[in-house]
Amino acid sequence: MGNTPSSHKISAQDRAILDMKNQRDKLHQYQQRITLITGRETAVARECLARGDKSKALLALRRKKFQETLLVKTDAQLETLEQLTSNVEFALVQKDVIYGLQQGTSVLKQIHAEMGGIENVEKLMGESEDAMAYQKEISEMLGGQMSNQDEDEVEDELEAMESEITGVKEPDAVEYPAAPANEPVFIGELKEVGQQKARARARAQERAAAQAAEPMLANP
Amino acid sequence: MDSLQSLTAESFTYPQSYSFPPFFTLQPNLQTRLSQLRKWSRLIQRYCRHYHIFKLSLVSALDTSLFKNAELRKRLSLNDALQVVDWMTRDEGGRRAEWIDGGLDAKGGTAWVYWKRPEEWAEVIVGWVEETGQKSTVLTLYELINGEMTVGQGTVSRDWRPKSNAHGTLDFHGMDPDLFQRSLAVLVKRSKAQVFGSEDQQGVKFF
Numbered sequence: 001m002g003n004t005p006s007s008h009k010i011s012a013q014d015r016a017i018l019d020m021k022n023q024r025d026k027l028h029q030y031q032q033r034i035t036l037i038t039g040r041e042t043a044v045a046r047e048c049l050a051r052g053d054k055s056k057a058l059l060a061l062r063r064k065k066f067q068e069t070l071l072v073k074t075d076a077q078l079e080t081l082e083q084l085t086s087n088v089e090f091a092l093v094q095k096d097v098i099y100g101l102q103q104g105t106s107v108l109k110q111i112h113a114e115m116g117g118i119e120n121v122e123k124l125m126g127e128s129e130d131a132m133a134y135q136k137e138i139s140e141m142l143g144g145q146m147s148n149q150d151e152d153e154v155e156d157e158l159e160a161m162e163s164e165i166t167g168v169k170e171p172d173a174v175e176y177p178a179a180p181a182n183e184p185v186f187i188g189e190l191k192e193v194g195q196q197k198a199r200a201r202a203r204a205q206e207r208a209a210a211q212a213a214e215p216m217l218a219n220p
Numbered sequence: 221m222d223s224l225q226s227l228t229a230e231s232f233t234y235p236q237s238y239s240f241p242p243f244f245t246l247q248p249n250l251q252t253r254l255s256q257l258r259k260w261s262r263l264i265q266r267y268c269r270h271y272h273i274f275k276l277s278l279v280s281a282l283d284t285s286l287f288k289n290a291e292l293r294k295r296l297s298l299n300d301a302l303q304v305v306d307w308m309t310r311d312e313g314g315r316r317a318e319w320i321d322g323g324l325d326a327k328g329g330t331a332w333v334y335w336k337r338p339e340e341w342a343e344v345i346v347g348w349v350e351e352t353g354q355k356s357t358v359l360t361l362y363e364l365i366n367g368e369m370t371v372g373q374g375t376v377s378r379d380w381r382p383k384s385n386a387h388g389t390l391d392f393h394g395m396d397p398d399l400f401q402r403s404l405a406v407l408v409k410r411s412k413a414q415v416f417g418s419e420d421q422q423g424v425k426f427f
Binding site: 010014018022 | 358360362414416
């Protein structure tokens with residue numbers, strides 16, 4: 001039972017429980033009354049005893065005893081009534097449990113019906129198994145179709161591909177050491193070229209100077 | 221009212237203004253008077269809560285320590301008491317009282333003292349029902365008001381003890397049946413409870 005509007009109705013069981021609980025309340029109030037009376041009788045007994053009236057004190061105590069007897073009986077009735085009330089309430093809980101079980105079972109059956117039942121499941125499993133076996137045969141047939149010639153061609157193609165991959169790698173290997181080798185040589189040559197030009201100019205000047213000296217000697 | 225004089229484990233503590241003689245005469249100055257009315261309202265509410273009083277009969281209460289300070293030999297007059305309670309019934313007084321019969325015109329009467337209003341009581345009751353796991357259970361009005369389950373000792377969890385009053389019971393234990401009915405009516409209106417059964421043997425089911 002949730003808090004849905006439909007569950008806000010008061011059922012016949014609710015009214016029955018209310019009646020029992022009201023009866024319990026009545027007994028409870030009766031007990032309170034008796035307790036007051038017994039208290040009062042005790043006080044009366046003390047007063048009479050204080051006045052020396054023993055017989056009246058005894059009478060009051062007898063009335064008190066009688067009231068207490070009633071109290072014991074009422075206690076028993078109250079216990080019986082409370083047990084009955086508790087049993088009824090627990091029975092309601094049990095009813096809810098059974099209802100819950102029924103609901104669950106009903107849903108489960110509905111699901112089974114949608115699945116088609118055990119026969120349908122068995123059939124489905126069989127079909128599934130057959131389909132898998134068929135697929136396996138197809139795979140085997142396809143796997144066995146390749147002839148020796150095709151196999152050789154495939155292997156040749158594989159070797160060619162491997163060769164290509166290896167070939168592509170070599171230029172990479174060659175290029176890498178070449179780059180650092182070139183640059184320092186280039187720089188070195190550049191310096192030598194500069195120096196050579198300087199020396200060439202120096203020698204040219206020397207020859208020019210020498211030629212200039214010779215004509216003066218030839219002229220005299 | 222006998223309950224006004226009942227002994228309790230804890231005695232009531234009066235505010236400072238209770239020892240101030242002018243407190244027992246409504247003041248002519250409007251601002252002072254307003255402050256005075258507020259203090260009286262608070263005192264009355266606290267006193268009624270402490271002694272678990274739901275209905276206050278002014279004629280009876282005038283001779284109690286609520287309106288009479290024996291040491292000062294001062295007491296609030298009937299007319300002034302009427303003014304105070306009537307102020308409490310209005311919006312400006314927080315609607316902490318409601319005339320049941322009589323009032324200003326009748327020169328006396330009885331009033332509900334709403335130290336908790338019916339709507340506030342409704343929340344307390346629902347909280348207790350949920351706390352004790354009694355939703356969807358049939359409960360009699362008698363057991364709710366007088367039953368052992370609503371007594372503070374033992375069956376009520378520690379969290380609820382602070383809400384007990386000086387009698388050591390939950391606030392709504394021993395509540396006036398009429399006021400309790402009005403609180404339930406609030407819950408019925410909100411579809412949180414359903415009251416059923418014959419006139420004097422009613423029960424309630426909480427949802």
